[in-house]
Amino acid sequence: MSKSERLFTLLQILRGHKYPLTGVVLAQKLNISLRTLYRDIDSLRAQGANIEGEAGIGYLLRKEFELSKLMLTESEIEALVLGMRWVKRYADSELSQAAQNGLSKISALLPPHLSQQLQNSALFIASCNNPATFLDGIFIKLRHAIQQQLKVKLTYRDEKQQSSQRIIYPFAIGFFEQTQLVAAWCELRQAFRHFRPDRILAIELSDEQYQPDRTLLLQRWQKTFGDCTRG
Numbered sequence: 001m002s003k004s005e006r007l008f009t010l011l012q013i014l015r016g017h018k019y020p021l022t023g024v025v026l027a028q029k030l031n032i033s034l035r036t037l038y039r040d041i042d043s044l045r046a047q048g049a050n051i052e053g054e055a056g057i058g059y060l061l062r063k064e065f066e067l068s069k070l071m072l073t074e075s076e077i078e079a080l081v082l083g084m085r086w087v088k089r090y091a092d093s094e095l096s097q098a099a100q101n102g103l104s105k106i107s108a109l110l111p112p113h114l115s116q117q118l119q120n121s122a123l124f125i126a127s128c129n130n131p132a133t134f135l136d137g138i139f140i141k142l143r144h145a146i147q148q149q150l151k152v153k154l155t156y157r158d159e160k161q162q163s164s165q166r167i168i169y170p171f172a173i174g175f176f177e178q179t180q181l182v183a184a185w186c187e188l189r190q191a192f193r194h195f196r197p198d199r200i201l202a203i204e205l206s207d208e209q210y211q212p213d214r215t216l217l218l219q220r221w222q223k224t225f226g227d228c229t230r231g
Contacts, residue, residue: 001030003043006032010030010041014026022056034055077114082125092139138203143173145170150207152206153203154168157199157201158199180197182196
C-alpha cells in the first residue's frame, strides 16, 4: 500500500468512528508501526485535517473537516468525471477499475452537495463508429513495463506483414480514436519507434530495467517528435 493510499484509508477509518481510536488500534488496522502511524497523523494534520488527540489517548477526526485540496468547483468535477468515464470505456480493465475506485475516493471526501454533483454528472462518452482494437492483456503488461521501467520482448508484425523479434524500452502510450501507439526505444533499430498493440503477436516482460530511465527517454522523444501531449 502506497503512502497516499494509507493516508486515505486512515482518514476513512477516522471518519467512520464517533469516538477516539488509540494509536495501537489504528496501527493494527493499517498493519503499520506506531511510529509510522504518528507520522501519518502528522501528515494529515499538515494537509488540514482537524484530528484531535495524542499518543496514549486516542485520535478523533472532527466532522467539519473536508480535505482542502478537494474543494473542487462544479466544472472541475465535471472534467474529472468525463476523464474517468473515458478511461472506463477506452482503457484496459485494470485501469478502468482504478478510474472507478478513484471516483469513489474523491466522492467520499467531497462535501455532500459536490459529491452528488459528481455522481449525477450528465457528461458521457459515446462510442466511435470504428473503435480501436483493444487487447486488454497486452495493455496491462505494457503499462506495468512503463511503470517499472522494464525491457519488453516482442514478436511484432509490421505493416508489410513481416514478423520480427524486438526488445523495446516502452515509456509512453498514445490513445487515438481508431488505434493506439506505444512509444519506445527499440534495441534492434537503435532508435525511437512506435508500435501498434494490435500488431503484437507475443509479449514478455523482462526482469531487467532499461536505461536511461523513462523520464529521460520521454524528454528525448519529445525533442525528436515534438510534444504531442500538449493540446
